[in-house]
Amino acid sequence: MRRPRRKAEETKADILTAAEALLRKKGFAGFSIADLAAELQMSPANVFKHFQSKTVLADAICDRHTTRMIGRFDAKDDSVPAPARLGLVARRLMDAHLADIRDNPLFFEMLAMMASTDLPSGRHYRKLIEDLFESVVRHGFETGVYKSAPESTIGRSVAPCFAAVLHHVFLIHADEAELHARCDGLVELVNAALQSPLAK
Template sequence: MRDTRAELLLQAETLVRRRGYAGFSYADLAETVRIRKASIHHHFPTKSDLAHALVAAYDARYDAALAEIRAGEPDAIERIAAYGALYLGGVEAGLGCLCAVLAIEGDALPATLRADIARFFEKHIAWLEGVLAEGVAAGSVRVSAEPRATARMVVAALEGALLMERLLAGPEGFRGTLAALCDGLRPAGVSSDRTDTI
């Protein structure tokens, strides 16, 4: 027995992350999942229903990943490197960030969806702010501005790098940006042994 709904979510996510929200159709999705177009409407009545479900699933996966990083990695810089590695997966697969894709088409999207996306980003910023604040307290991080502004900058840099390096230098280019980002947060005089093995 196959879980059609899950399959639809998986393939729809890939399509959106590859071609954008307006750039994929129920017909495309129907073809890749090998189901009739009308059957998709049974699971997701409208396209924006599907989009909501997509964001919810994506968000939940990130929630789990953030929690795991926090639990498994004590060092702040390593936590950020691990966070960056989540994006690296996208670059490797040639897929943009779901929420970045949707954010860009923002003006054409339902307001509720835009709110979901905003919450996604806010959550990441808050998480990073916490990580940075702890790192500063522990002396393993040097932040030039307030942690909040730096947190925003880190998310922005990673989102931007995913967007750009998918077209330019691929994983190679992304790793470079991630390394530069992490190095910039290290206190002066601390070596950066591990940044090239992220």
């Protein structure tokens, strides 16, 4: 029973890799499932067996891309105090998005399109970002630098605060120097809130 299942997963991965390459070269609207199948020397029906639609395929590509990107943040580097770590995380996330825009506009266009829908990859991505900020707040709270617990109202509001430097609508036409200044300002504001003795 195991063999065929493993093979199906390998085929799925092959399809994803070929689709991502096509997507980076031609954009989401620039290729069909038939083109992709031809590239892979398989029938379109076989592609559809693994991905029921082009949207499902795009969703899977986005999910793989963003999960890998967030995965690179998983440095459990507790040597950096939480306030500095908050700045590092926010800036690295923003820079990763800016690099996507710069290096591959067609691919980013699809990421942005998917993010504006209510597909699983978008929800998963938001969850990964929330978890990332939560882990910083938790570290700060545990080391006594932050007064707000991650599960407090203030703790839970940290991720939404950074929307203005992380969501694609704010990144696409923005001036990079201005974005960096905005990001630094948000980091300073959030750190002041989390460190405030008034915070519950």
